[in-house]
Amino acid sequence: METSTNEMSMAQRLNHIRQRMDAACVRSGRNPAEVELIAVSKKKSARTIDIAAQTGQRLFGESYVQELCDKSPEVKRQVSWHFIGALQSNKVKYLRGQVAMIHAVDRFSLAQELNKQWRKLDARIDVLIQVNLAGEQSKAGVAPDKVQQLAEQLATLSHVRLRGLMTLPPYAEDPEDVRPWFRQLRELSEQLAALHLPGVSMDTLSMGMSHDFEVAIEEGATLVRVGSAIFGEREV
DSSP states (O other), X not given: OOOOHHHHHHHHHHHHXXXXXXXXXXXXXXXXXXXXXXXXXXXXXXXXXXXXXXXXXXXEEEOOHHHHHHHGGGOOSOOEEEEOSOOOGGGHXXXXXXXXXXXXXXXXXXXXXXXXXXXXXXXXXXXXXXXXXXXXXXXXXXXXXXXXXXXXXXXXXXXXXXXXXXXXXXXXXXXXXXXXXXXXXXXXXXXXXXXXXXXXXXXEEEOOOTTTHHHHHHTTOSEEEEXXXXXXXXXX
């Protein structure tokens, strides 16, 4: 069967992004195996996700509970879902057992609901604390000086495992202008790791998107969330 133009272009885009990721790792003296690509697939069809998965992409990020629940059964290939959007506690039950990681925990009540739902599976859900580094009112997230308190609370939950931090820094045309925010998140992660909280491992930093993921990698990102650079702005 001849490869479609869309499938070829998808493979080429993903390959180009992975090459840029590897180069950023080399520049910063990191092992490329330490950094994973999350393809942000919100508003993209199951068929488009299958095309990306056919190239070897396995991690996909979704931001809307209903969309994920509707779409995931239609994806034919084996993939792993990360929920990267804002999450209401009353919708957690729909994600139970469906996702590998929740990126945007910003309050203890949400973590308690996650704990309740994953207890039903006798399993643990990996989570990240979302940090609002710049105090932007338009974005969710915990203030930097409140992160330790939330991390200590999460450490008490038997079915929630805190793996690290996530941030959505202020947008800047020049990725270098965003570098200080990424560095601040890494330093905050290092401070939390030094506390040795029980059951908490600060091994994950989710930061960097299509226009600035290389700088994020240079500053320590282990997960980069790339959407438009893979799929384009609109569905094909």
